[in-house]
Amino acid sequence: MANPAHVPWTPPTAAEPVAATVQLPGSKSMTARALVLSAIGVGPSTLARPLRARDTEMMAGGLRAMGVSVSTVDDERWVVRPGTLQGPAHVDVGQAGTVLRFMPAIAGLAQGPVTFDGDPSVRQRPLRPLLDALRSLGVSIDTAPSGGLPLTVRGTGRVTGGEVVLDASASSQLVSGLLLAAPDFDRGVVVRHVGPAMPSAPHVRMTVQMLRAAGAGIDDSVRDVWSVEPGKLSGRGWTIEPDLSGAMPFFAAALVTGGSVTLLGWPRSSAQPVERLRALLGQMGGEVTLGTDGLTVRGTGVVHGLDADLSEVGEMTPVLAALGALADSPSRLRGIGHIRGHETDRLTALARELSALGASVTDTADDLEITPRPLRGGVFHTYDDHRMAHAGAVVGLVVPGVELDDVACTSKTMPDFPALWSAMVTGK
Numbered sequence: 001m002a003n004p005a006h007v008p009w010t011p012p013t014a015a016e017p018v019a020a021t022v023q024l025p026g027s028k029s030m031t032a033r034a035l036v037l038s039a040i041g042v043g044p045s046t047l048a049r050p051l052r053a054r055d056t057e058m059m060a061g062g063l064r065a066m067g068v069s070v071s072t073v074d075d076e077r078w079v080v081r082p083g084t085l086q087g088p089a090h091v092d093v094g095q096a097g098t099v100l101r102f103m104p105a106i107a108g109l110a111q112g113p114v115t116f117d118g119d120p121s122v123r124q125r126p127l128r129p130l131l132d133a134l135r136s137l138g139v140s141i142d143t144a145p146s147g148g149l150p151l152t153v154r155g156t157g158r159v160t161g162g163e164v165v166l167d168a169s170a171s172s173q174l175v176s177g178l179l180l181a182a183p184d185f186d187r188g189v190v191v192r193h194v195g196p197a198m199p200s201a202p203h204v205r206m207t208v209q210m211l212r213a214a215g216a217g218i219d220d221s222v223r224d225v226w227s228v229e230p231g232k233l234s235g236r237g238w239t240i241e242p243d244l245s246g247a248m249p250f251f252a253a254a255l256v257t258g259g260s261v262t263l264l265g266w267p268r269s270s271a272q273p274v275e276r277l278r279a280l281l282g283q284m285g286g287e288v289t290l291g292t293d294g295l296t297v298r299g300t301g302v303v304h305g306l307d308a309d310l311s312e313v314g315e316m317t318p319v320l321a322a323l324g325a326l327a328d329s330p331s332r333l334r335g336i337g338h339i340r341g342h343e344t345d346r347l348t349a350l351a352r353e354l355s356a357l358g359a360s361v362t363d364t365a366d367d368l369e370i371t372p373r374p375l376r377g378g379v380f381h382t383y384d385d386h387r388m389a390h391a392g393a394v395v396g397l398v399v400p401g402v403e404l405d406d407v408a409c410t411s412k413t414m415p416d417f418p419a420l421w422s423a424m425v426t427g428k
């Protein structure tokens, strides 16, 4: 599936407070993990309400190429039937960090060569510590001279496994990618992170929780150390929660317009960091409540600046930065240097685009400092980054004349974003 052609888009401006109930797609992170765990399980698995988007189609396609049957014909229920993993096969990772970091270890379990490549931007994303770790666990990998994509994993049908030390400060996915395949390694794995703090810890907690649910023996009781015992996982039914990060721009709409947005289908107990969301939006003047109908965010129309360490929830930064540019006081978003290695260098992109609309935004190595000023319309560049598009749409709600140079990038995680967004604003 090629990177979609650019589609310019003028997001709607809200004439009044939004009052919407939204049904949003499933979590990208849960769908990716459920696919991988199902592929190495014994017997069939089902995914209820999975995310159908470019990232998860890439994951399904990569598994299929290696011999797994993944039926995605039914939007509500995907069925995975494991098969003997084998090459030769090719995995197109597109722009998906999950496919880039979760599939090489699975390819090590395949018999035969598996090649990997993706969009030009994904070649820049951190991968080396994972490849070095896999090599030390017994996997043979040939890479481009850069040390990354395009690459070939020369699978032998088994991975020895054992103990490995790696620096996961660039991405938590480097750890998740080892843990998810480890039940099928001969000796399981003990992964120890060393170096500056690992970001996005809730995503590794989701990995641990889902491995445990599939029957893996896993110990995460020591900080920065995870051990997974060898053993067969069982096929099972996964219910995919709505995507909390994908819901962020919709919740932000409640704050900036002084309205309310309810996300349907939110579970009582979630694998996603909803308490962090509650605290962050609370500091900015919103109210987050969980009711029988779903998760509701209410705003007053007045947004307060935010001073917070976002290292655990870096993927929420673009929308929080957009809120910061519309706030009544300055913001300092801290601890997010690693998001320079996301779909684009998000700190540079946000500083540039919000400043071009009139805000005063500067980026330091790890932080974003935002001083709100009256904003004006103009072109908001999205850099092929779905969450940049979300940020631009939020600003466009209250600033007339904001035009996104491309909204097709939202197909990475929410192909219907423009329609869902317009329906929220117009009530149709």
Ligand SMILES: O=C(O)C1=C[C@@H](OP(=O)(O)O)[C@@H](O)[C@H](O)C1
Binding pocket: 028, 029, 030, 032, 097, 098, 170, 171, 172, 173, 176, 199, 200, 203, 204, 314, 315, 338
């Ligand atoms: O494991 C996952 O599903 C993810 C982990 C995080 O990656 P980083 O640790 O690279 O930030 C997050 O930002 C990404 O959107 C999804």
Ligand SMILES: C=C(OP(=O)(O)O)C(=O)O
Binding pocket: 095, 096, 097, 098, 315, 342, 343, 387, 413
């Ligand atoms: C960082 C992100 O994605 P990926 O899974 O490609 O890392 C993201 O969705 O914000």
